[in-house]
Amino acid sequence: MTKPAETYSDRLLHFTLPFRDARGRAVRIDGVVDEILSAHDYPPAITHLLAEALVLATLLGSLLKHDAGQLTMQAQTEAGVVKLLVCDYRAGELRGYVDFDHERFGELGANPSLAALFGKGYLAITFDLPGENGRYQGIVPLEGETLAAACEAYFLQSEQLPTLIRVGARHDAKGCIAGGLLIQHLPDGEEGRERLHARLDHPEWEHVAILAGSTRHDELVDRELSLEALVWRLFHEEDEVRVEPGAHLVRGCRCSAEHYTDVIGRFPEDERAHMRDSDGMIRVDCAFCSKIFPILA
Numbered sequence: 385m386t387k388p389a390e391t392y393s394d395r396l397l398h399f400t401l402p403f404r405d406a407r408g409r410a411v412r413i414d415g416v417v418d419e420i421l422s423a424h425d426y427p428p429a430i431t432h433l434l435a436e437a438l439v440l441a442t443l444l445g446s447l448l449k450h451d452a453g454q455l456t457m458q459a460q461t462e463a464g465v466v467k468l469l470v471c472d473y474r475a476g477e478l479r480g481y482v483d484f485d486h487e488r489f490g491e492l493g494a495n496p497s498l499a500a501l502f503g504k505g506y507l508a509i510t511f512d513l514p515g516e517n518g519r520y521q522g523i524v525p526l527e528g529e530t531l532a533a534a535c536e537a538y539f540l541q542s543e544q545l546p547t548l549i550r551v552g553a554r555h556d557a558k559g560c561i562a563g564g565l566l567i568q569h570l571p572d573g574e575e576g577r578e579r580l581h582a583r584l585d586h587p588e589w590e591h592v593a594i595l596a597g598s599t600r601h602d603e604l605v606d607r608e609l610s611l612e613a614l615v616w617r618l619f620h621e622e623d624e625v626r627v628e629p630g631a632h633l634v635r636g637c638r639c640s641a642e643h644y645t646d647v648i649g650r651f652p653e654d655e656r657a658h659m660r661d662s663d664g665m666i667r668v669d670c671a672f673c674s675k676i677f678p679i680l681a
């Protein structure tokens with residue numbers, strides 16, 4: 385009997401370069417993305433956008449120290465073709481969806497730019513922390529060419545952390561595969577403290593950013609290349625590279641009949657009357673996983 389081939393997908397890797405005061409994350413997802421996409425019927429450009437957003441949500445969410453913490457990424461516009469893109473990450477659980485105008489999307493052509501998809505949009509990044517730590521949110525305009533560029537801007541502006549992010553996604557016969565790499569500079573060796581200034585010209589950071597910046601798209605989405613091998617390729621000349629496996633990644637939707645019963649219950653009776661089907665039930669479908677909940681309310 386042959387052993388099943390090792391899979392390098394749906395995995396997250398934490399790494400640090402202790403002598404450079406840098407911490408990083410690498411991620412590759414395919415099964416999870418396919419599962420999330422299977423709940424929807426999205427055209428390729430929207431699929432690609434969501435796959436990239438899920439990689440980013442994983443990279444950012446994995447920076448949370450508490451398993452109970454949640455990272456939510458929300459890209460929104462007033463009058464864009466894409467009205468809303470939402471992804472969230474909690475302890476390895478991922479979900480996401482895109483709400484867009486099908487008719488206007490059809491007029492965009494095969495590879496619309498981020499600006500064509502969102503128009504004048506913004507990206508809100510929210511970290512929900514358990515207990516008294518509460519929630520903090522940063523909002524940046526969607527001005528760059530990629531969602532990854534907007535996330536880099538978020539770290540620089542909101543957290544004063546020089547950050548480099550690379551994300552890739554592609555389709556092959558097996559489905560969608562997406563991957564990403566994040567690395568950031570923590571010059572004081574600590575995590576999470578307030579900083580007043582970010583130094584992009586710090587020699588250590590410049591060095592790390594050049595190495596990390598050489599990551600190629602095909603390496604990020606190579607089913608045969610482990611994340612450890614990717615990190616090793618980039619940083620093998622460093623004095624020390626520490627790696628540690630991150631959370632196991634799965635699709636996790638937290639929708640429940642209880643939640644929707646509660647939400648529907650808050651509508652006034654005359655509005656609920658309009659929502660009811662002929663059998664007296666109100667049917668709500670989860671935007672994330674498309675599951676339909678018949679609610680008696």
Ligand SMILES: [Zn+2]
Nearest residue numbers: 637639670673
């Ligand atoms: Zn759901």
